[in-house]
Amino acid sequence: MNRLRVVIVRNAAPHDFGGGERFPVFLAQELRELGHLPVIFSHHTTLCDYAKHERLTYHRSWWWSRQNWSGRRVVLTPLYILWQLLLTLYYIIQFHRYKADVVHLQSKDDFIAGSIAGKLIGAHVIWTDHADLKHVWKQLGVWYKNPTGKLVAWAARFADAITLVSQSECRLVSDNLPSTSPIHRKLTVIYNGVNDQKPTHTPIKSRPFTFCIAGRLVVDKGVSEAIAAFKRLHATHHDTRLILIGDGPDRSRFEKQAKGLPVTFRGHQTNPLPEVVTADVYLHPTYHEGFSVSLVEASMLQLPIVATDVGGNPEIIHHNKTGLLVPAKDSTALHRAMEQLYSNPKLRVRLAAAARRQYLASFVFHIIVKTQFIPLYENGL
The missing domain is CATH 3.40.50.2000 (Glycogen Phosphorylase B;)
Structure with missing residues (x-):
């Protein structure tokens, strides 16, 4: 060599x-x-x-x-x-x-x-x-x-x-x-x-049902839509929370939007995966995307995923097979997908397992x- x-x-x-x-x-x-x-x-x-x-x-x-x-x-x-x-x-x-x-x-x-x-x-x-x-x-x-x-x-x-x-x-x-x-x-x-870092997802029953986003805190990442969708979900399901990992110029704007909600801002983390793996559902509501490493990481961790149907996302998330796809900038559709995964444990297990298999085969x-x-x-x- x-x-x-x-x-x-x-x-x-x-x-x-x-x-x-x-x-x-x-x-x-x-x-x-x-x-x-x-x-x-x-x-x-x-x-x-x-x-x-x-x-x-x-x-x-x-x-x-x-x-x-x-x-x-x-x-x-x-x-x-x-x-x-x-x-x-x-x-x-x-x-x-x-x-x-x-x-x-x-x-x-x-x-x-x-x-x-x-x-x-x-x-x-x-x-x-x-x-x-x-x-x-x-x-x-x-x-x-x-x-x-x-x-x-x-x-x-x-x-x-x-x-x-x-x-x-x-x-x-x-x-x-x-x-x-x-x-x-x-x-x-x-x-x-x-x-493969192999801390695959293991549900923790003693804490709230957790949605997670990891990425830059900017408008184009769809964070505002995620908070809006989570607000609707939390109104009917109080045992839920949203964790945002990352930082960016729009963080203060999102903190104001999330005021009064169980939304936690973790800030930038060199390695976010130990936090991401504790989630029940991973969200990626971006407006545009070339190719998302965070989606590959969530697949590797065997998490159920909701992503927007933009750019390279559909090359990783095949709708209703390796995750759920929703339109960008649509908090209503995002809320429906979050509700669907919250309410259907069997669907979560099926999508997460398929995402993991695809990761091992391709990523x-x-x-x-x-x-x-x-x-x-x-x-x-």
């Missing part, structure tokens, strides 16, 4: 810490277990702290918080190009220092500078898109719009492969590309996964890394 030196690069806004930010840590752990030498590059404080907690090698790298170059800001494009030139030089130095065999890029700015730098030092370049490219590559055919998106599309020529996290994301990205674009040949779907991350990512690192598509 060739021992690969893999540089994993992921950056995001400081308040973002979801599946896309945890993925580099999961990936680095697996690569280390397989005998390779991963290092994580990121400016994201929480991600770096997580890597440190897991005793992974990491490097606090450069990142510019200005990410919106649309509208009137388009006149600043020359400044963005200058930034990319500086970032490319920085990455050439750093990648050479780490003697990278593979550069695995996972964020927009890094797709440009990291790809150029990676190729210049002779490394294989892999992209993983965490649901950004469908936005980045809008209006590529309009010559006077989206110059940064055009730069990212130009940089794709240096990528040996571009992985998407779901079939849904792959379709959305492909739809934004010209039919003749060579980028199509580089696209492939590799699902995110998690490893064990060790197998995904060994059979899909490593071959890409070695050979590309």
Whole structure:
């Protein structure tokens, strides 16, 4: 086996810490277990702290918080190009220092500078898109719009492969590309996964029936609808509670909405699974989703699940088979699904068992890394 030196690069806004930010840590752990030498590059404080907690090698790298170059800001494009030139030089130095065999890029700015730098030092370049490219590559055919998106599309020529996290994301990205674009040949779907931690769900009869959400506390995650649905449920079933794990800019808004209800805000947790596994039902009411690691985790824990029928969710949750699907932004439908699972223990057991079986068949991350990512690192598509 060739021992690969893999540089994993992921950056995001400081308040973002979801599946896309945890993925580099999961990936680095697996690569280390397989005998390779991963290092994580990121400016994201929480991600770096997580890597440190897991005793992974990491490097606090450069990142510019200005990410919106649309509208009137388009006149600043020359400044963005200058930034990319500086970032490319920085990455050439750093990648050479780490003697990278593979550069695995996972964020927009890094797709440009990291790809150029990676190729210049002779490394294989892999992209993983965490649901950004469908936005980045809008209006590529309009010559006077989206110059940064055009730069990212130009940089794709240096990528040996571009992985998407779901079939849904792959379709959305492909739809934004010209039919003749060579980028199509580089696209492939590799699902995110998690490893089996085996604290599968065991009901605790001495406490209230618990619904749980784990994720960023922002409007787009459907937290408001979840609180509204829970309020209706709790009015008729007083032995219920809702636990929210995570943090975000809209937390105070949700705390006000939940005032007077048995809703507990646990805040950010490096590893939320010991809390999640104590729930009776897992909720994922997001408005949009590329691919949800939290749904895979809930499946691994053998929890009954309610999720919204958006993005990559239906590729994990098959309605009435591995969970229940409801429309996004519909607290009434969410309430009905919560009521259904609360009232039907046999349904909970059946859905949870099927979710667990699907996890073992499709979403064990060790197998995904060994059979899909490593071959890409070695050979590309």
